[in-house]
Amino acid sequence: MSEQTLDKPATEGGTSPGSTHGVPISLKKLTKRYPGTDKAAVDAVDMEIPAGEIVVFVGPSGCGKTTTMRMINRMIAPSDGVIEIDGEDVASLNDTTLRRRIGYVIQQIGLIPHLTIASNVAMVPKLLGWDKKRIAARVDEMLTVVGLDPEQYRDRYPRQLSGGQQQRVGVARALAADPPIMLMDEPFGAVDPITRGRLQEEFRNLQQTLKKTIVFVTHDFDEALRLGDRIAVLREGSQIVQYDTPENILAAPADDFVSGFIGEGAALKRLYFEPVSSLQLEPDTGSEADLSVSPSDNLHQALDLMVGKGVSSVAVVEAGQSRGSISVQSILARVGRSDGARS
Amino acid sequence: MTAETTERPRAEVEEEVDVYEGTGGGARPAARTPVITRRDAVLPVLLVLVLVALYFYVQSRTLDDLTSNILDTGTIVSATVEHVYISFTIAVLVVLIAVPLGVLVTRPRTRWAAPVVLALANFGQAAPSLGLLALVGIYYTGFWAVVFILTAYSMLAVLRNTIAGLQQVNPGVLDAAKGMGMSPAAVLLRVELPLAVPIIGAGARTALILAVATVPLGAFLNAGGLGQQLIASIKTDRAVATLAIAVIIACLALFLDWLAGILQRWATPRGVR
Numbered sequence: 001m002s003e004q005t006l007d008k009p010a011t012e013g014g015t016s017p018g019s020t021h022g023v024p025i026s027l028k029k030l031t032k033r034y035p036g037t038d039k040a041a042v043d044a045v046d047m048e049i050p051a052g053e054i055v056v057f058v059g060p061s062g063c064g065k066t067t068t069m070r071m072i073n074r075m076i077a078p079s080d081g082v083i084e085i086d087g088e089d090v091a092s093l094n095d096t097t098l099r100r101r102i103g104y105v106i107q108q109i110g111l112i113p114h115l116t117i118a119s120n121v122a123m124v125p126k127l128l129g130w131d132k133k134r135i136a137a138r139v140d141e142m143l144t145v146v147g148l149d150p151e152q153y154r155d156r157y158p159r160q161l162s163g164g165q166q167q168r169v170g171v172a173r174a175l176a177a178d179p180p181i182m183l184m185d186e187p188f189g190a191v192d193p194i195t196r197g198r199l200q201e202e203f204r205n206l207q208q209t210l211k212k213t214i215v216f217v218t219h220d221f222d223e224a225l226r227l228g229d230r231i232a233v234l235r236e237g238s239q240i241v242q243y244d245t246p247e248n249i250l251a252a253p254a255d256d257f258v259s260g261f262i263g264e265g266a267a268l269k270r271l272y273f274e275p276v277s278s279l280q281l282e283p284d285t286g287s288e289a290d291l292s293v294s295p296s297d298n299l300h301q302a303l304d305l306m307v308g309k310g311v312s313s314v315a316v317v318e319a320g321q322s323r324g325s326i327s328v329q330s331i332l333a334r335v336g337r338s339d340g341a342r343s
Numbered sequence: 344m345t346a347e348t349t350e351r352p353r354a355e356v357e358e359e360v361d362v363y364e365g366t367g368g369g370a371r372p373a374a375r376t377p378v379i380t381r382r383d384a385v386l387p388v389l390l391v392l393v394l395v396a397l398y399f400y401v402q403s404r405t406l407d408d409l410t411s412n413i414l415d416t417g418t419i420v421s422a423t424v425e426h427v428y429i430s431f432t433i434a435v436l437v438v439l440i441a442v443p444l445g446v447l448v449t450r451p452r453t454r455w456a457a458p459v460v461l462a463l464a465n466f467g468q469a470a471p472s473l474g475l476l477a478l479v480g481i482y483y484t485g486f487w488a489v490v491f492i493l494t495a496y497s498m499l500a501v502l503r504n505t506i507a508g509l510q511q512v513n514p515g516v517l518d519a520a521k522g523m524g525m526s527p528a529a530v531l532l533r534v535e536l537p538l539a540v541p542i543i544g545a546g547a548r549t550a551l552i553l554a555v556a557t558v559p560l561g562a563f564l565n566a567g568g569l570g571q572q573l574i575a576s577i578k579t580d581r582a583v584a585t586l587a588i589a590v591i592i593a594c595l596a597l598f599l600d601w602l603a604g605i606l607q608r609w610a611t612p613r614g615v616r
Contacts (some may be wrong), residue, residue: 075522101526108515110522114537114612124523157614173523183522 022213023086023180025072029079032067043069043237044081051086052211056228058218058261064238069183069217073102085181088186103174103182103212105126107189109166111158117143117169118154125179132259142172149201164195171203175210182214188223200226221261225250225269234256247273266337271300276316279334281324286317292317293326378609386601390594399588403582408609413572413584423595426568429490429558430599434551436494437501441550443513445505446531457506464502467495473559480564496557497550504546510540537612538613544607551603555596 026049032042040065048057057065072077072083074095083090090098111120121139130138140150146168157167167187174182188196188203204227207214220223224231225246232243235257242254250270253259262269277295292315293302306314306328314329401414412418441464473493480558512535520530536543562570569592574585608616 073522075518096526099522104519104522106515106519106522108513108518109521110513110515110517112516112534113513114614116614123525127524127529161612170519235526295420325538 012250015193019147020180021211022180024051025086025181025213026084026089027048027068027072028082028084030068030071030083031079032109033079034074040079040237042078043239044070045238045240047240047243049213049215050230051213052231053230054207054214054216054225054227055230056216056218057232057234058221058224059234059238060261061219062236063236065217065234066185068234068238069185072181072215073099073104073183075099095202096127099180099256100127100177101181103177103179104183105167105170105174105182105187107186108192109163111166111173112168113158116155116157117148117161118150120158120174121176124179128177138176139172139204142176143169145175145206146172148172160197163191164199167191167199180213184210184214184216186218186274187216189220190220196223203227221263222269226270233261238263268300268303271303271331271335272298272307274334276326279326279330281316282313282327282330284325291315294318295323299331299334301327302326367461370433372566379605383601383605386597389461390598393590394594397587401583401587403449406583407578410576410581410584412444413576414587419569419572419588422567422569422572423591426555426558426570426592426595427599428566429486429566430551430554431559432490433493433554433558434547436490437497437550437554438543438547441498441501441546442505446501447535449506449509460502464499468497468499470496471473472496473560482547484564484566486566489558489564489566493554493557493561497553500549500553501546504542504549505539508542508546509535510594512538513544522561530610538615541607541615542610544603544610548600548603548607552600554595555599559592 010160027045027047030042030045030047031040039200045068045193057069059065065313067076071078072090072092073190103314112116114125116135118139122135124169124189125135125138139154143150143153149167153161153165153169158169161169170187174184188199189198200223216224216227228246230244231246231249232256233249235241235243242249242258247270249260250266250273253262253266259266275295276293276297276299291305291309291311293305295316295318302314306312312329315325315327316323392571406414444460444464448460463593472492475496476489479488479492514535516538517530520534521527525533558566558568559570559573561568562574569588571594573585573588
């Protein structure tokens with residue numbers, strides 16, 4: 001049965017994005033030992049990655065996060081341990097079959113320079129033997145999904161695109177055969193900060209419809225906060241220090257290593273995860289008529305707006321209807337309360 | 344400064360950007376680079392001029408029987424054809440042997456063979472070609488003997504370039520190709536080799552030119568080609584004939600290099616041209 005779920009993208013695929021949702025992955029005592037070293041690069045890692053979530057591996061360089069990720073599609077052969085995808089031990093599959101079922105996006109992007117954008121995106125479907133018509137339709141669909149006009153970009157070569165555009169193609173290529181799982185190794189690491197922010201946001205939105213199981217590796221904790229449904233903070237030997245939702249990690253870092261990784265401003269970062277609607281609204285004073293936030297905005301946005309405009313409260317407006325207002329004091333009280341709750 | 348003067352340039356800048364808004368910026372429209380450009384016409388024209396000048400120079404001299412015998416048009420044309428034929432045979436053989444060898448020594452499993460293969464190729468080039476010709480000439484003569492020696496001699500150029508060409512392929516591209524589930528053979532044939540074509544091609548060009556330039560030595564082993572005429576004119580001390588044959592060989596080498604250059608460009612995939 002699990003074999004069938006994995007087979008789905010290979011034989012049927014989809015005509016709409018995200019027709020194959022994610023499947024769970026579990027790592028059991030996963031280990032990588034390189035010859036000639038005493039310490040294992042990845043030391044008996046146990047981890048459950050739930051279906052349809054983005055799990056971000058974050059940790060200092062050399063902690064083994066990339067090695068752990070690359071063992072999932074066996075770009076690195078595990079020394080020991082078991083990887084199960086949707087309950088099936090992947091050791092039973094051969095390397096190429098396994099990899100064709102897993103989307104793969106890397107920092108270097110790795111578009112094939114002598115092939116057009118369309119051929120690059122068509123790569124895995126072609127390897128899986130889809131017919132030409134279906135591939136062409138899928139290529140256009142995928143380019144549209146990642147925000148590139150197929151008419152304009154289909155026949156170009158990778159070097160004619162900017163870094164940000166190339167990584168969009170990289171994502172389109174990984175999604176082309178509609179795999180249930182995606183592995184992403186610092187995919188937005190090589191683009192400028194502005195493009196990176198935009199790509200992160202679009203990717204986050206895309207995932208809400210795709211619901212793939214995504215293993216995302218980064219050393220940037222803010223990126224982990226922005227994208228992760230769950231974050232695994234790793235240290236040397238790929239040891240899991242803390243594995244939890246971003247909110248919980250911010251609210252209660254497991255130890256000094258995690259706090260160190262969160263860096264400055266943990267309290268402020270936490271405001272990202274609290275919607276305006278989570279606060280008791282005060283009656284609208286109507287003083288600053290131009291400024292408003294919506295209940296679905298987060299408290300960080302609200303505070304930023306108030307600090308930026310030098311006001312102490314803003315109106316909360318939903319669909320043109322005033323719902324009340326929030327003040328700096330109420331946000332401060334909120335932060336103070338959860339801090340108090342922790343200690 | 345008034346607001347007016349600062350306002351203008353800003354508006355202009357705003358007009359320029361945002362053409363590719365929302366896509367990360369920096370896109371350039373696809374440019375088609377043709378295989379043959381106008382600049383390619385320069386060399387053949389030059390060579391024709393040189394050969395025409397040579398023709399009139401030779402015509403202007405009074406030639407003795409021996410010289411006009413050496414410079415007989417029919418003989419020269421057939422010798423040139425022979426010369427080209429030998430050179431191409433060598434170049435083709437070199438590519439057929441050196442490219443697979445280069446692939447072999449860059450595969451993880453057979454990488455151990457690299458020092459051995461390179462040492463052999465180095466030996467082939469370092470050994471004096473005239474000495475090798477003399478040595479082999481004791482036992483064998485003719486077309487294949489010369490082809491054999493000069494193939495060994497030109498091997499290194501293509502072997503080295505094949506190795507360099509395969510090694511310069513971006514590791515990220517290989518990682519992605521493998522990670523998408525391409526088999527090692529598919530990665531080699533559809534990614535690595537196409538991307539190495541410009542560099543392998545440059546090696547093959549060098550090998551061809553080496554062959555054209557050394558085939559005259561093959562005349563000692565009766566391999567044919569323009570070497571026959573060159574040696575005859577040197578032996579009989581006929582300066583005009585020597586000059587004429589030397590110029591023809593030089594022109595031939597330049598022309599074949601030109602042709603190979605175009606071939607190389609044609610074989611290079613569009614996206615990397």
